[in-house]
Amino acid sequence: MSLLTVGLDLTVLNVAVPTLAVDLGATTTQLQWFGNAYTLALAALLLPAGLLGDRFGPKKLLLGALVVFGLASLGCAYAGSPGELIAARVVLGVGAAFLIPLSLSLLNILFPPEERAKALTTWVMAMFLGIPLGPLLGGWLLDHFAWGSVFLVNVPLTVVGVAAVLFLVPLTRGSGQGGIDFTGIALSAAGLVALTYGFVNAGEHSWADPVTYGLIALGAALVAVFCRTQTRVAAPLTDLALFREPRFVWGAVLATMASFALMGLLFVLPQLFQAVQGADALQTGVRLLPLIGGMLVAAKIAERLVAVLGVRWVVTGGFVLLAAGLAWGSATSPSDGYGATAGWETVVGLGTGCTLPPLMTMAMGALTEGRSGAGSALIQVLRQVGGTIGVAVLGTVLNGVYRDGVAVDGLPAPVADAVRGSASAAVDVAAKLHLPALAGSARAAFTDGMAATLWVCAGLGVAAAALALLFLSAAEFPPGRDPAGAQPRESEHDVVAI
Numbered sequence: 001m002s003l004l005t006v007g008l009d010l011t012v013l014n015v016a017v018p019t020l021a022v023d024l025g026a027t028t029t030q031l032q033w034f035g036n037a038y039t040l041a042l043a044a045l046l047l048p049a050g051l052l053g054d055r056f057g058p059k060k061l062l063l064g065a066l067v068v069f070g071l072a073s074l075g076c077a078y079a080g081s082p083g084e085l086i087a088a089r090v091v092l093g094v095g096a097a098f099l100i101p102l103s104l105s106l107l108n109i110l111f112p113p114e115e116r117a118k119a120l121t122t123w124v125m126a127m128f129l130g131i132p133l134g135p136l137l138g139g140w141l142l143d144h145f146a147w148g149s150v151f152l153v154n155v156p157l158t159v160v161g162v163a164a165v166l167f168l169v170p171l172t173r174g175s176g177q178g179g180i181d182f183t184g185i186a187l188s189a190a191g192l193v194a195l196t197y198g199f200v201n202a203g204e205h206s207w208a209d210p211v212t213y214g215l216i217a218l219g220a221a222l223v224a225v226f227c228r229t230q231t232r233v234a235a236p237l238t239d240l241a242l243f244r245e246p247r248f249v250w251g252a253v254l255a256t257m258a259s260f261a262l263m264g265l266l267f268v269l270p271q272l273f274q275a276v277q278g279a280d281a282l283q284t285g286v287r288l289l290p291l292i293g294g295m296l297v298a299a300k301i302a303e304r305l306v307a308v309l310g311v312r313w314v315v316t317g318g319f320v321l322l323a324a325g326l327a328w329g330s331a332t333s334p335s336d337g338y339g340a341t342a343g344w345e346t347v348v349g350l351g352t353g354c355t356l357p358p359l360m361t362m363a364m365g366a367l368t369e370g371r372s373g374a375g376s377a378l379i380q381v382l383r384q385v386g387g388t389i390g391v392a393v394l395g396t397v398l399n400g401v402y403r404d405g406v407a408v409d410g411l412p413a414p415v416a417d418a419v420r421g422s423a424s425a426a427v428d429v430a431a432k433l434h435l436p437a438l439a440g441s442a443r444a445a446f447t448d449g450m451a452a453t454l455w456v457c458a459g460l461g462v463a464a465a466a467l468a469l470l471f472l473s474a475a476e477f478p479p480g481r482d483p484a485g486a487q488p489r490e491s492e493h494d495v496v497a498i
Contacts, residue, residue, distance in 0.1 A: 047185075107364065121299045183229060197215055247363065265329075398446075
């Protein structure tokens with residue numbers, strides 16, 4: 001229930017942007033910060049949240065995070081100005097930054113190794129289920145209630161989450177050892193915020209913008225200094241020794257590659273549905289459901305296949321399936337109906353369901369109870385930054401092809417700029433000026449840009465399949481341990497001796 005609110009909040013705001021622009025009088029920059037404030041707070045606090053969970057025990061912090069998330073949702077719902085909404089979104093990101101790694105770290109505490117894969121699959125699906133439900137629920141709420149309702153929907157979910165954690169999650173002691181690395185917290189927060197905002201700026205403006213490469217360079221430098229200092233402090237913020245554990249490394253890296261491709265797809269699909277196929281916000285949410293359905297079905301099947309074939313073959317096959325679905329999607333034309341799109345969307349979902357849950361299970365299997373918070377936070381940092389980079393890079397590919405392909409000859413400069421801005425804007429302009437040829441050109445240019453984007457994602461899927469085939473055999477599990485991370489099995493001789 002807690003993670004469903006986090007997934008919802010990643011997308012529910014998208015459908016409310018036009019309403020917020022009118023009701024709050026928000027500028028374009030302020031509209032961008034409604035999303036960025038949440039993203040940057042999330043990136044800044046993931047690592048400290050994991051450390052504090054290990055140090056003080058996850059239950060109390062998780063309860064606090066749920067309360068903060070619920071109160072921040074109320075603050076967002078009743079914000080009276082753009083500044084108030086941005087501030088409330090920052091607090092919402094703080095709550096989410098604790099919810100994600102702490103809930104993930106609890107899986108190692110709550111479930112024995114043989115049930116952990118099933119629990120992790122549920123965890124992954126809870127987050128991703130909120131993504132299509134965001135526009136689906138948000139569109140319905142905006143049709144019937146004020147814009148604040150898209151945030152109020154979080155409140156009952158967090159109340160249920162608080163009750164569940166309070167009564168169902170055991171109170172476990174943290175390590176309680178060592179001080180808190182405030183220098184590491186400052187360096188990691190500043191570095192991750194700079195990196196994330198640099199890539200967000202690249203997607204919104206360009207890679208040539210001095211702000212873009214300045215922030216990325218600053219972020220990379222701060223992260224490098226952070227990694228250097230972590231080897232010299234008595235109580236480091238994160239355990240860099242995890243990068244010597246093959247299961248953790250390849251689980252985290254390949255999960256990040258899968259997230260990169262998935263976030264790129266989620267970036268282009270809503271635009272395809274709305275600008276090319278004429279769907280509204282509510283219909284867009286419905287049309288994303290085959291992707292989630294494919295993930296749910298494949299995750300269940302993959303759980304059983306891993307027990308028979310091992311992680312290596314299931315994940316490799318999943319990435320091949322993912323790449324095949326993306327390649328199929330690259331052939332989409334403006335005249336294609338939703339049926340064909342639903343077909344390749346489902347294939348991508350099946351591929352994702354065969355990759356993300358097993359990889360996350362493998363990475364989590366490398367964590368001991370005492371470092372599960374810091375380790376799970378590190379996994380989420382890699383996925384968060386990977387997803388942000390994915391949207392920025394793939395957005396650049398899409399926009400470059402679209403702007404080169406859309407026909408703006410004979411249009412006044414301000415109109416041409418609006419048309420080049422996005423396919424949705426171009427279709428809107430074409431409708432107002434009664435220029436069907438312009439709408440057709442925009443739709444064709446967008447599908448060309450989407451094809452280039454999906455080919456990049458498909459290439460990444462092929463590369464990930466090769467890496468899985470080459471390296472997961474060694475990383476799958478060390479001798480004497482099962483793939484879920486269980487302790488070495490006792491032989492019959494050992495049992496008799498005991």
